Amino acid sequence: MRKVDHDSRRQEVAEAAARLIGREGLEALTTRALAKELGCSIGVLSHYFNSKEEIVIAAFQWADQRIDARMQEAIAGNDPHLDDFFPVIKAGLPLNEESDLEWRVRLNLHTFALTHGESLKTVREKDAQFRDLMLMMIADMQRKGRLRDDIDAQIVTDTAFDLVIGMAQNLVKTPMAGREARSEYLFGLIELLRPLSSNVAKSA
Amino acid sequence: MRKVDHDSRRQEVAEAAARLIGREGLEALTTRALAKELGCSIGVLSHYFNSKEEIVIAAFQWADQRIDARMQEAIAGNDPHLDDFFPVIKAGLPLNEESDLEWRVRLNLHTFALTHGESLKTVREKDAQFRDLMLMMIADMQRKGRLRDDIDAQIVTDTAFDLVIGMAQNLVKTPMAGREARSEYLFGLIELLRPLSSNVAKSA
Amino acid sequence: MRKVDHDSRRQEVAEAAARLIGREGLEALTTRALAKELGCSIGVLSHYFNSKEEIVIAAFQWADQRIDARMQEAIAGNDPHLDDFFPVIKAGLPLNEESDLEWRVRLNLHTFALTHGESLKTVREKDAQFRDLMLMMIADMQRKGRLRDDIDAQIVTDTAFDLVIGMAQNLVKTPMAGREARSEYLFGLIELLRPLSSNVAKSA
Amino acid sequence: MRKVDHDSRRQEVAEAAARLIGREGLEALTTRALAKELGCSIGVLSHYFNSKEEIVIAAFQWADQRIDARMQEAIAGNDPHLDDFFPVIKAGLPLNEESDLEWRVRLNLHTFALTHGESLKTVREKDAQFRDLMLMMIADMQRKGRLRDDIDAQIVTDTAFDLVIGMAQNLVKTPMAGREARSEYLFGLIELLRPLSSNVAKSA
DNA sequence: AATGAATGAGGGTTCATTCAT
DNA sequence: TATGAATGAACCCTCATTCAT
Numbered sequence: 001m002r003k004v005d006h007d008s009r010r011q012e013v014a015e016a017a018a019r020l021i022g023r024e025g026l027e028a029l030t031t032r033a034l035a036k037e038l039g040c041s042i043g044v045l046s047h048y049f050n051s052k053e054e055i056v057i058a059a060f061q062w063a064d065q066r067i068d069a070r071m072q073e074a075i076a077g078n079d080p081h082l083d084d085f086f087p088v089i090k091a092g093l094p095l096n097e098e099s100d101l102e103w104r105v106r107l108n109l110h111t112f113a114l115t116h117g118e119s120l121k122t123v124r125e126k127d128a129q130f131r132d133l134m135l136m137m138i139a140d141m142q143r144k145g146r147l148r149d150d151i152d153a154q155i156v157t158d159t160a161f162d163l164v165i166g167m168a169q170n171l172v173k174t175p176m177a178g179r180e181a182r183s184e185y186l187f188g189l190i191e192l193l194r195p196l197s198s199n200v201a202k203s204a
Numbered sequence: 205m206r207k208v209d210h211d212s213r214r215q216e217v218a219e220a221a222a223r224l225i226g227r228e229g230l231e232a233l234t235t236r237a238l239a240k241e242l243g244c245s246i247g248v249l250s251h252y253f254n255s256k257e258e259i260v261i262a263a264f265q266w267a268d269q270r271i272d273a274r275m276q277e278a279i280a281g282n283d284p285h286l287d288d289f290f291p292v293i294k295a296g297l298p299l300n301e302e303s304d305l306e307w308r309v310r311l312n313l314h315t316f317a318l319t320h321g322e323s324l325k326t327v328r329e330k331d332a333q334f335r336d337l338m339l340m341m342i343a344d345m346q347r348k349g350r351l352r353d354d355i356d357a358q359i360v361t362d363t364a365f366d367l368v369i370g371m372a373q374n375l376v377k378t379p380m381a382g383r384e385a386r387s388e389y390l391f392g393l394i395e396l397l398r399p400l401s402s403n404v405a406k407s408a
Numbered sequence: 409m410r411k412v413d414h415d416s417r418r419q420e421v422a423e424a425a426a427r428l429i430g431r432e433g434l435e436a437l438t439t440r441a442l443a444k445e446l447g448c449s450i451g452v453l454s455h456y457f458n459s460k461e462e463i464v465i466a467a468f469q470w471a472d473q474r475i476d477a478r479m480q481e482a483i484a485g486n487d488p489h490l491d492d493f494f495p496v497i498k499a500g501l502p503l504n505e506e507s508d509l510e511w512r513v514r515l516n517l518h519t520f521a522l523t524h525g526e527s528l529k530t531v532r533e534k535d536a537q538f539r540d541l542m543l544m545m546i547a548d549m550q551r552k553g554r555l556r557d558d559i560d561a562q563i564v565t566d567t568a569f570d571l572v573i574g575m576a577q578n579l580v581k582t583p584m585a586g587r588e589a590r591s592e593y594l595f596g597l598i599e600l601l602r603p604l605s606s607n608v609a610k611s612a
Numbered sequence: 613m614r615k616v617d618h619d620s621r622r623q624e625v626a627e628a629a630a631r632l633i634g635r636e637g638l639e640a641l642t643t644r645a646l647a648k649e650l651g652c653s654i655g656v657l658s659h660y661f662n663s664k665e666e667i668v669i670a671a672f673q674w675a676d677q678r679i680d681a682r683m684q685e686a687i688a689g690n691d692p693h694l695d696d697f698f699p700v701i702k703a704g705l706p707l708n709e710e711s712d713l714e715w716r717v718r719l720n721l722h723t724f725a726l727t728h729g730e731s732l733k734t735v736r737e738k739d740a741q742f743r744d745l746m747l748m749m750i751a752d753m754q755r756k757g758r759l760r761d762d763i764d765a766q767i768v769t770d771t772a773f774d775l776v777i778g779m780a781q782n783l784v785k786t787p788m789a790g791r792e793a794r795s796e797y798l799f800g801l802i803e804l805l806r807p808l809s810s811n812v813a814k815s816a
Numbered sequence: 817a818a819t820g821a822a823t824g825a826g827g828g829t830t831c832a833t834t835c836a837t
Numbered sequence: 838t839a840t841g842a843a844t845g846a847a848c849c850c851t852c853a854t855t856c857a858t
Contacts, residue, residue: 025319041840113310115229155389166370184358202367245823433727449819519723521635563797574778593767653844
């Protein structure tokens, strides 16, 4: 069978595993439960993964990549505007059933990584990349006068990064109906970053 | 009767369980491992807890209460000043080995709660209480002119709450040495909350 | 403490154990459950019995002796009449709550004995004694013309013995309300043993 | 799929469990002991049974059905004769090693049922069916003049039923060598049921 | 004499993994 | 490829027993 099929099957398994993790927790991800979720036999799993740990990692990656892709989609191009900020962040938050699942899995990953060095390393590398990207965008906006430059770019980055993680963590424990409202305040926060001149211009 | 304080023994067990969770993860908390960590036999555990689940809950509570107590300690009285804000929040963050353990356990709890309704309910209730308390303090400070009142108190609360969770989540994955520096930016943020007059006064 | 107290305490323990066996089965007789049933601590048991097996045996004996005593009570003297037969046997059957418990325990003993040589030996010896006594009584009655002598005494004994065990076994699984009626047929059976002459006399 | 007949494998497990119960008692039926008796690993058991309780029930049923089948085999047809009575009952008694095992297990079931409502219900239903069948056969024989009709059919049934249980209970505690002789008396008892006319004819 | 904390073997059960089919 | 029967280690928990108090 061709490689592409093999890979797409791996993704199916990873997604099913992610569903199980999101719905019932990492401890509920057993080979039997996964086979049932997939509607196949236990033995199939070992054709695509060498161990359960590989499956767990794949499920984590599946969720992670989907959150990233979701945000990437919301980023227009390489010429960032402050007005893009809110949509992009919203795209990264668990504000619908799909991203809710992804975040549940990602939070499992983060907790998992606390005591699993390999995963921790991966998580930290990814985080660092993301933060670097963010930092560059913010500095770029400051250079272009789209974001007030009297606040250190690094501080804005750190704040935004921590805030998003914390928001996601808290939103995912909130009923879906109230999440939009709960995250609305971010909009006001972002306004604080607008350069004073344009601020005035806007409010005028 | 042998002289044993039942409650304090329960706390010892809960603490040992928390150590295991923090060090090796929730999955590593087995009765055997716990007995070993405690330096006693397996059977002891059932004297103090009816099930492993009870032990897990106790460990979660142990950590939770310690973080709360740590913050409580840092709160001077019921007459809050903005200058207390940073120390209080710092007291709540994982900035030393002790609170690092507590936060590792708490993060395990939060992930656990995602798929365990009972725990989720408890977590949400605790969060709600904490947010209410925070909201009242902030509003109080606004009334007393110690915090700028042109920002909605609820927004400040939500921001602070999400930010702290997110910071903790990220700090705990950072080497201890860099954590103080990494959390320093909060100081600047809090300055933004200072009333303009006093801000001027200060900067003057 | 005096011997008599020690012995009476043993009896209390044995009775409590019997209650547990009768109510919930032999497997439910644990040291914890027994201590609770007695309203004392676990440690007490080891003052009166060296092992749980001893307790089990004592419970079995307690029930056995009560059934025997109940029958003994119903036997007038050493000059047996056929008219005594039915009352005596009825006294030996589980026809009220008290004897129901005793029989439940005895049936547990009999099943236990199937795979416990020591107990089997005891049971068989007791059975043999009882059958010998019965045989002598029946032969005596035959000699005195109170029981038809055209049936072998040994056969009557064997029948009666098997029948009583079987009745008890079946009665104990029947609701208490129906047991008297269910055992009534024995009366008719005993009439069959009446010598033909007295039979005629009676029916005349 | 490996070629394994699921149902027949269940029967194998049930039989092995029955052997253990018969040989060492219900308490000796542990999963580990059963796996050893079967010559397989512990995990196999959970492929065929969801719990140990299911295994116990299956073992009980296995024994029960074998006793029933043994008796069924001995029943010629639907036209019962008194001369069939003894062979049929003998077929139901523990007079060889095979039926000895079955009865040991059945007696364990009966004692088990005393404190396990579900099993009790099953046992009582089966008993009731058997007694109904017996009653009909006896009444049939009376109608056809093959069994004296001056004794109530119900009484004969009750007697026979109690007697068989009692005999089995007592035989199984008797060395195999003596059992045939011990049960011989039943033959004489059955003769008492023969209609007087044929009785006369026979004795003449 | 009485208590109940402590022990650790052994209970039923679940699990990831292997492998003959 | 795909199946699911088989494995046995490890899980949580209960147990009879011991023993310091």
